[in-house]
Amino acid sequence: MIYAYFLIAIAVVVVAQRLPDKRAKRALFLALGIALLCAPLFDRNDATFNVLADAGIFVLLALGLNIVVGFAGLLDLGYAAFFAIGAYTYAMMASPQFNLHLPFWLLLFLAAAFASAFGIILGAPTLRLRGDYLAIVTLGFGEIVPQIFQNLTKYTGGPNGIGALDFPSFFGRSFGQSTIPYYYVVLALIALALFFAYNLRDSRLGRAWMAIREDELAARHMGINTTAVKLAAFALGASFSGLAGVVFAAKLSLVSPDLFQFQVSVLIVSMLVLGGMGNIPGVVVGALVLVLVNNVVLPQANTIAASAGLHVDFGNYHFFIYGAILVGIMLFRPEGLLPSRQRKEELHHAAA
């Protein structure tokens, strides 16, 4: 059953990407949206919506990182740090930790603001570095942030993190144990993120990002303030991650530093590379495929292997899968599985 959700969503996005007619495309997305909204009316399986909400959180992360890596062409290897900042914002302000119990909805805004503030703090001094050095700086930042959360035991609970986070509530009604309200929150946030992502892409700012991605020097000479424009990409990208962090923390009711390691950043980069950096439908598909593999296919493969008496833990192969995607796609299809026409031509012209 869970496969049906993923496969239908992936199929719709892939088909819509191929449709030349804009109105048909929009109708198809609308239909998918309505179907997803109505799904909990017919299917009351909490576990399904748990996986779907997780998938949605990663779609959000992929959409956010896509602004930085896909649009502006800045390789950010520490994106999980902003996710951590979002999650810890909720954990510290809506839990018994400091006896603060701020509402979930307010914290969504606060976390997005904090995350983008940290994006600016990190970006301001580093964005003039060239691409590979910037990647390493973000990687260093991504290592430092969870380590600091781990070290400041007095405030963050140290390696154990913070637990017993508040259940969010909606007009006085608590979310409770059900995962369905989170699913709706995630859907709403994705709709918002898609709206922003599409509009940003087609805005003056979006065109400036793409100009920088293709040729920074030329872009600067065309009068683009490259530092300001790159900072905007960092800040906006980080804000998506902050939102995702709040939902993630609230749903899990727990945060700990080991949830935000380097592997998470690389997982999100893999989603982008797989789907096609820079293409919004592509990165959505990339995120869905990898969550499906991680959260559904591999655990099921384990069950099947165990029932066949085999002692294989497919959960041990995550690194291998990410690695194989990064290497295979970059070597053989650098535009990803579902590229935008424009990006594909750019890449093939660059190679020629």
Place this chain on the structure above:
Amino acid sequence: MHEFLAQLVNGISLGGIYALIALGYTMVYGIIGLINFAHGDVYTLGSFFALTILTALGVSGELHGVALVVDVAIALIGAALLCGIVGVLIERLAYRRLRNAPRLAPLITAIGISFILENVMQIWKGPAPVSFPAVVPNPSVMVAGVAIGAQQFLLVGLAVVMMVALQLFIHNTRLGRAMRATAEDRDAAQLMGININRTIMLTFLIGSALAGVAGFVSGVYYQSTWFFNGFGAGLKAFTAAVLGGIGNIAGAMLGGFLIGIIESFATWKFGGQWSNVTVFAILILVLVFRPSGLLGEAVFERA
């Protein structure tokens, strides 16, 4: 004062390992402008190879006399050779096709290779740290009230010898000259009849072999190894290479020892949980304020 000296000795030993790894980063960056992210994992692979060779030789503890020299030489050279071959294979499979691609493409494949190697090692020797036999006896001498072990002398001595040998090789042989020429201007070097592919292969062979040596040495020194060691050690060694001035062999050495000393003082003063934060903060600060490092020349943007 005593504690200060003891930490200094620790730091220099640690720095010897970082320096050996940093040499590989700096050589590869110098010649093809790639941060070879998988290099740290080649280092871990070196300790795994050495461990496997020692086990095959039936070694499980301290060795003496002829056996010490012979077995250590076999394990050391074996690990270095195997790592060298792995390094060459990585270049051939994952980087060569992307030599003219946008700069970030090979960096992304390098991260992919790193994850693949880590996963392979995790499956090979398990997810937990594995113990490494203390093959080299460790009698210590007292210098100014600080005990310095034979292993520490061996470690630092090996690192220094390797660096001197590498300097001599690069500055006094035809192949070394080819490497310098390729680093300077690949197209011009090719026009002068230098076989670029072979030169780059050689660079990977030497760099990865040095990582293999570092892997063996760290196994002996710490008496344990772990599939994930290469991530942190690699990042710190890269920090060392940048601190010294990337592309500069002496700089890698200097940076390695400095990072080792800084890490060991950070552990002493702030506690072990802050040592990574300190080193990575230095990485960021150096990249932001002096990307050319201590001994490097100014780095220009290359298209």
